[in-house]
Amino acid sequence: MELYEAIEKRRTIRVFKGPATEDQLRKIILEGTKAPSGMNRQPWEFVIVEDQSIINDLAEIKYQMTLNMAPDNVEERNKFQKNALAQKESFKNASIIAVCHKEGGDSSAWLCIENISLAAVAEGLGSGIVFYAEEERAMITEILGFPAGYDLTAVLKIGIPGEEGFDRGKNPNAPRRPEFSWLHKDKYNPRK
Numbered sequence: 334m335e336l337y338e339a340i341e342k343r344r345t346i347r348v349f350k351g352p353a354t355e356d357q358l359r360k361i362i363l364e365g366t367k368a369p370s371g372m373n374r375q376p377w378e379f380v381i382v383e384d385q386s387i388i389n390d391l392a393e394i395k396y397q398m399t400l401n402m403a404p405d406n407v408e409e410r411n412k413f414q415k416n417a418l419a420q421k422e423s424f425k426n427a428s429i430i431a432v433c434h435k436e437g438g439d440s441s442a443w444l445c446i447e448n449i450s451l452a453a454v455a456e457g458l459g460s461g462i463v464f465y466a467e468e469e470r471a472m473i474t475e476i477l478g479f480p481a482g483y484d485l486t487a488v489l490k491i492g493i494p495g496e497e498g499f500d501r502g503k504n505p506n507a508p509r510r511p512e513f514s515w516l517h518k519d520k521y522n523p524r525k
Contacts, residue, residue, distance in 0.1 A: 344498025346459030352428040365449035376438025382429040396421040427490035442486040459494030
């Protein structure tokens with residue numbers, strides 16, 4: 334698959350029909366490690382999580398984190414509840430990769446994650462990136478046994494897509510900005 338095609342086809346997948354194979358995971362993680370890193374430090378480490386109880390813990394932590402962000406408004410809380418449950422369910426049938434980084438290496442780890450996401454598309458797989466807040470990252474760091482000086486970057490769900498994902502131009506949650514509305518020359522020039 335050509336690079337521009339992979340970029341265009343990449344979508345966040347929240348429903349999976351099945352996990353990636355071990356060979357696919359190894360291949361896409363290897364591609365991830367070809368990302369640039371400051372002074373070529375390669376600050377990333379990966380944990381492929383296969384233990385279902387740990388996967389359930391990761392899903393539950395995300396679920397509780399999202400619920401804790403819900404506003405007091407009953408209608409809004411119900412939306413958060415629905416979204417939190419969908420996030421929890423999105424761990425089903427996927428391969429789970431936890432990406433961590435050495436202190437100071439988070440930006441390089443994010444470049445690595447993008448490479449992994451694009452490599453997954455090239456393999457015919459889908460991916461979803463799971464973000465956690467600081468407290469939850471600390472919990473997961475402990476669960477997965479990361480050593481001192483390492484922090485969770487994100488958890489990746491990789492697998493056979495069970496959905497198409499939102500069309501970038503028609504995402505009901507956040508429509509895309511017009512092309513080049515974000516481009517400036519010499520200085521930032523706010524547009525009205």
